[in-house]
Each structure stands twice: as structure tokens, then as C-alpha cells.
Amino acid sequence: MADKRKHPADDLISQLIAIEEEGDRLSEAELISMITLLIFAGHETTSNLIARGTLMLLDHPEQWEKLKADLSLVPSALEELLRFNGPATIAGPRFAIKDIELAGQQLKKGDIVFPVLKSANRDERQFTEPEKLDITRKINRHLAFGHGIHMCLGAPLARVEGEVAFATLLRRMPNLRLSVPRESVAWNFTLSSQGLADLPVAF
Numbered sequence: 001m002a003d004k005r006k007h008p009a010d011d012l013i014s015q016l017i018a019i020e021e022e023g024d025r026l027s028e029a030e031l032i033s034m035i036t037l038l039i040f041a042g043h044e045t046t047s048n049l050i051a052r053g054t055l056m057l058l059d060h061p062e063q064w065e066k067l068k069a070d071l072s073l074v075p076s077a078l079e080e081l082l083r084f085n086g087p088a089t090i091a092g093p094r095f096a097i098k099d100i101e102l103a104g105q106q107l108k109k110g111d112i113v114f115p116v117l118k119s120a121n122r123d124e125r126q127f128t129e130p131e132k133l134d135i136t137r138k139i140n141r142h143l144a145f146g147h148g149i150h151m152c153l154g155a156p157l158a159r160v161e162g163e164v165a166f167a168t169l170l171r172r173m174p175n176l177r178l179s180v181p182r183e184s185v186a187w188n189f190t191l192s193s194q195g196l197a198d199l200p201v202a203f
């Protein structure tokens with residue numbers, strides 16, 4: 001940030017700094033927080049989507065074959081991969097703004113609620129056979145990117161990245177397969193996300 005202050009260029013960090021200086025809108029802390037969020041929220045989630053999505057397709061060979069045979073299914077496959085096992089486990093915490101009853105629980109003003117996206121995305125009232133991965137599923141909405149005012153800022157970019165990645169992977173590496181036993185694929189778990197430590201493949 002110090003460098004960009006001295007030498008502003010045509011990039012996002014320079015633009016965020018400019019906004020801060022013109023209208024005093026982003027404090028130093030907000031600026032750091034926004035840049036960190038863009039780098040880590042933007043990078044880690046999308047690489048998880050691609051790696052985990054690939055693993056899910058390898059776990060369901062009939063879906064992999066179906067997708068390979070018809071790349072026009074990539075957009076709907078991506079939405080299904082996000083729904084079935086998207087990278088984010090929970091959304092940002094929400095706070096009750098008044099005493100309220102929610103799903104049979106009494107919340108007091110100020111109580112914190114953690115929306116569990118993965119649970120909502122397997123809600124049988126919303127999806128038929130939610131435990132089934134079906135890349136042709138017509139999804140009106142899912143919560144992999146959260147909901148409301150704090151819904152993921154990068155969702156359109158993540159969708160483009162995911163579509164390009166899966167279409168390219170299927171085209172260039174149609175014989176992609178795991179090069180280690182399935183049970184030795186290692187995971188990184190945090191409260192808010194689940195990612196693969198690595199995904200060794202042969203092609």
C-alpha cells in the first residue's frame with residue numbers, strides 16, 4: 001500500500017487508495033481488510049472450488065463422462081458443484097437486531113447466528129434428492145455465495161474462473177484420474193472453509 005501511495009498505477013489497490021483519499025471513505029484498517037479479503041477470499045475459495053470440484057467429478061465418474069460428452073453443461077455443473085459441496089462452510093456471522101424466534105430458537109438482540117451454507121444447500125425442502133450430485137439439475141438458487149447485502153462480491157468472477165477451468169480441464173485432460181488412493185487425499189479444514197491440501201492426478 002505504501003508503494004502504491006507513492007506510485008499509483010492503473011490497478012485495484014491504487015483505486016481503493018484513491019477512494020480513501022478523495023472522500024475519506026476507507027480507513028487504513030478498512031483498506032487492509034478489503035485488500036486482504038480480495039486476495040485471500042478471492043484466491044483460496046476459487047482454487048478450492050476447482051480442486052474440490054474436480055475431486056467430486058472424479059468421485060462420480062458417470063457425471064464426469066456426461067460433462068465431457070457435452071461441455072454446454074459446464075455452467076449448470078458448476079452451480080451443482082457449488083451447491084453439493086462448495087468451498088465455503090459458513091457465511092459471515094449475522095447479529096439479531098431484536099429479540100426474535102428463529103426456527104424454534106429464541107434469539108436475543110445482539111445474539112450471533114452463523115448461517116451454515118452447506119446445510120442450506122442440502123435442504124430437502126429446496127432440492128429433490130439433495131444428497132445426489134446431478135450436473136443437469138436446474139438450480140434456481142443456492143447459498144454457496146451467501147445471501148443478502150454481504151453476498152459474495154466475487155461470485156461473477158468465481159463463476160467465470162470455474163467455467164473456464166472445468167471446460168479447459170475436460171478438453172485438455174479427458175483421461176484425468178487420481179494418482180494416489182482416494183483415502184490419502186488430504187484436506188485442510190477451517191471453520192469457514194474446507195479445501196484440499198493437494199490433489200495428485202495423472203492424465
Ligand code: HEM
Binds near residue numbers: 154
Ligand atoms: C467459489 C468461489 C467463492 C466462494 C464459494 C465465495 C463465498 C463467499 C461467501 C460465502 C461469502 C459471505 C457471504 C455472506 O456472508 O452472505 C463471501 C463474501 C465475499 N467474497 Fe467470496 N467467494 C468466492 C470467490 C470470491 C472471489 C473470486 C472474490 C473476489 C475477487 C470474493 C470476494 C468476496 C468479498 C469481498 C466478500 C465480502 C462481501 C461483503 O461482506 O459484503 N469471493 N464469499
